[in-house]
Amino acid sequence: MHPDSPISATLVAWGNAWLAGHVGLDEAVDRLERAAGPQVVSTEVTETPLRGFLADLRVEGMTALRLSLPAPGDPLGLTGPPPFTMAAVDAGQAATAVLPGRCLGLVPSPDLRGSSYSGVRWTLMEARAAVPDVPGLADAEHELTSAMRSATDALLSVDGPREGQPSIRTADDGLAPGYPPRAHRVAALTARLASVLRLADERGLTSGQIAVRGQALRDLDRAVRRARVAAHNAIVEARQGPDTLARRARPDSAQQRGG
Structure with missing residues (x-):
């Protein structure tokens, strides 16, 4: 797979x-x-x-x-x-x-x-x-953008051996017909970032440098997974509409009262 x-x-x-x-x-x-x-x-x-x-x-x-x-x-x-x-x-x-x-x-x-x-x-x-606690597409895209910036800042602050820049291929976004354009855009970005995460290499770094890089990559990995889930849920989100999803995500007033 x-x-x-x-x-x-x-x-x-x-x-x-x-x-x-x-x-x-x-x-x-x-x-x-x-x-x-x-x-x-x-x-x-x-x-x-x-x-x-x-x-x-x-x-x-x-x-x-x-x-x-x-x-x-x-x-x-x-x-x-x-x-x-x-x-x-x-x-x-x-x-x-x-x-x-x-x-x-x-x-x-x-x-x-x-x-x-x-x-x-x-x-x-x-x-x-x-209903699982997962972000909507807009929130996931915002979180992914923020994680990318944070990871870039953290990784640029880590000096270490460089053996040339890795080649990151253009990845298929994995979505199917009918998904909204925003979902395709987010899914394509997560596919490329997943390639970056696989290629991240810690050879030659000190333990402190590894810790800095490791935390940055873990945060980015979490954001990538959340964005990928949101992108794949987007066709359902679009079909049901935000109001329906909001009602499903919270208990109704009778349930809150124990009724």
Whole structure:
């Protein structure tokens, strides 16, 4: 699985584009299979091709797919329960299918069989039917810009050996048809910054210099993950509108009173 385009992000982007009517199911699944090979969804007792699994969820009323890009100590995009959270943190990614009154978690892992079969196995898990604490696209873009500035200032203050400038390729933003232009812009920037983070090198630095650089890169990594989640959620955010999302994100007055 390519680190610039986690398979969970691809599932969420193309799955949401399909749910919004911008692409067909076959096109969405074909895009996933081109990225990482055959895809199956498994439980303790069953194994279902991803194509059929998504079709069944659509019949059940699935309205959206949400992206999670957690890290240890930062369960970004997750709402529990603990088994799903732990599995997603271990994988560094997950997707959540939103259905009426419930959610289902999907955690990917390599699926290797014999010498020639290489694909993805999605482990199906229960997920809490709650709205995760993730930023909207505008807030995430602002946070990413701020983190970029802070990281640049911190890294420029660290003297160390230089062996030429690394080449950063232009990365695919990973989104699908139907996403707003701002989401494409933010996703493309996060893909490029993810390349920068992978190429960051600490060789030849003192422990103090490593600490300065490490903190700057951790802050940037957090902002990149939050912006990528926001970009992949943007098609759902645009479809539902800010008022709907705000109502979902807070309890109503009866719940606040315990009613």
